[in-house]
Amino acid sequence: MYRYDEQDHKLIRERVAQFRGQTDRYLAGELSEEEFLPLRLQNGLYVQRLAPMLRIAVPYGMMHSAQLRRLAEITRKYDKGYAHFTTRQNVQLNWPNLEDVPDILAELAEVEMHAVQTSGNCIRNTTTDQFAGVAGDELVDPRPYCELIRQWSTFHPEFAFLPRKFKIAVCGAATDRAAIRAHDIGVQIVKNDRGETGFQVFVGGGLGRTPILGVAIRDFLPETHLLSYLEAIVRVYNQLGRRDNKFKARIKILVKALGPEEFARRVEAEWEQVKDGADELTAEAITWARSFFPKPAYRSFDHNHTEAVLRDQAGSEKAFARWLERNTFPHRVPGYQAVTLSTKPTGIPPGDVTDRQLEAIAELAEQYSFGEVRVTHEQNVVLADVEQEKLFELWQAARKHGFATPNIGTLTDMICCPGGDYCSLANAKSIPVAEAIQRKFDDLDYLYDLGELDLNISGCMNACGHHHIGHIGILGVDKKGEEFYQVQLGGSASENASLGKVLGPSFSREEMPETIGKIVDVFVEHRLPEELFIDTYNRIGLQPFKERVYAKAS
Amino acid sequence: MPKPAKKPVGAQPDNPQQLILDGVVVDNTWRLLPLGGEEEITANNLAAGKVILPLSIWLELREALQARKDEIGVWLDSDETADLIGDFAQELPLIATHFPAFTDGRAFTAGRLLRQRYGFNGELRAVGNFIRDQLTYLNRCGFNAFAYQGEQSLQGLLDSMQDFSDSYQAAVDQPLPIFRRRALV
């Protein structure tokens, strides 16, 4: 993975010193609340219902063991001994003291970490596929481009005070595991007829209160022009994006107002002026960026033998077989498999891990996966390069630490925002709803029969929990001061992305598990053999679900 | 050349007595005329000495003021883009860009474009409600003058310019982004 050189170290240290000064001036009353706000946001510091919240950047989700150990130490020393993996592949602390934040940032800097631009109206951490570099359906590894985007966007002098936050995601595979069309810019790596690498560029996606899927404004952007094109897009946005109303300030609103064609025309005109400038990705620059993501030292195996051993182990241990089926992902190198550690056993807020668990992940990564992990946008953790021969051993270890819940991709592997338990903007709590649903679906065999099913929960229309793009989406709403939940069906974050449709009137918290139960029953009754929920939904539509859920008791 | 849109008059920039110019605190020798003053500004009644005109007025008077062009600057409001000045930038001694609020970051783009696209070599001045913590970025976008109207000391502002010793991207102060410099070695 990318390693800092002396310049990165120096810049990040300087940033910590700068923020220390800003915090001191704020605490001394020299910097107003209003002036301190964007400065602390651009250093990851939110102030929440109960305490400040610090969002730490994990560039495109990658971390190594020393970083995980440092995070564990920090949660012990400055927080309550746990951390939270976010839907943008970052890590969040929920209880730091404002005065401690400069020290936390200094400790992070020692292990090449920071909280730069994790919130605020600037270019945020770039996200990507958690299986980058190992997935069989990958065209090109997206991580070198993500790193180049990180460097281009970090402390960008022109784009630190945009109309609104700005998120970029890159996908290098045929299957979109990064939800790129839900981002301000989605970059899809493609190859043209001549086999040259380039990018399809989507703009104007975003969730929040006006969910919109990004539209392609360019089908093939040659590789060398990635950064100049991004610069052109953000420049057009910085000049023309609305600043009079924060709910209309995202680029999606501008793209919609101008129309994608006109927006594209303006981007192209701006890009013409800058495309051959300093941001050109020269062959040397690309080679340099790629050099940070070499293939690890894979061993070679007798494939037939390892497969046979796995089959035996799975045959004799049903729980292992389940885990193998749900929590591992095929690897492009024979003899290897990628493993997802689930952070979603029943009863734990999705994405939460304790300090000990962070250390356990560090340990597992070192023992089984070259000391590196990836955070997923579903809030789990991936060990990307595990030898098949060691899967059984890893499973046992993961089980001991509570990471082996075999539910990846299933209904109980939910995305869930912090909601009313932590967040002052919430209409309703989201974590207890997640838990109640997990309890209802505790029969693993049934859960597996249901197949891939994304259930996403947000506590308000800001949509941190991606409810619009869950196959089943749940949204907390406020009804005369009481917490209610609206249900949406048919969203998808995949390469066939779609936004969910509202089922009907909302439900009380107590009604939610039952409601989800009825929805799943309708699916099971209408399902063709092996059909996925989203496909059944697309075939039969909203109506059958509506009829069942709102049927009058007879 | 595109025309700026007509609009209601919003917050206007101050014209402080002192400012930072090229890294030192100096007296402000320019007079900035806000929009919406009592009297209509014409070529004839325009005060003597160095004046900074609102863009819309400058566009009207530019020809008439040719003889005084070395003492006529122009200021852009945040919704006025650099292309409204365009190549005329090269004949201007001073361009100011206004921050109605420090969170309005349009001036960063205007500054960069004036310097890098339109060849502006004169004094590029930030005016209005920008804050100390934006100076490093402003500097990188080509600003060399800061008519700060807040409460911090100008010396404190000057100190903040030393916050960073290097930068990742190309901008006005740095021809090559870090990845290209690194790839060279």
Ligand code: HEM
């Ligand atoms: C705890 C306090 C939090 C607050 C107050 C908060 C606030 C917000 C707000 C106001 C938005 C909407 C912005 C917009 O529409 O432009 C938003 C969006 C978002 N938040 Fe949060 N958030 C919180 C926590 C989180 C956490 C923990 C995560 C990750 C798990 C998260 C992930 C996101 C994402 C992915 C979006 C983007 C949706 C989009 O694309 O519009 N947020 N958040």
Ligand code: SF4
């Ligand atoms: S979706 Fe709403 S309730 Fe949930 S974290 Fe975001 S702002 Fe808070």
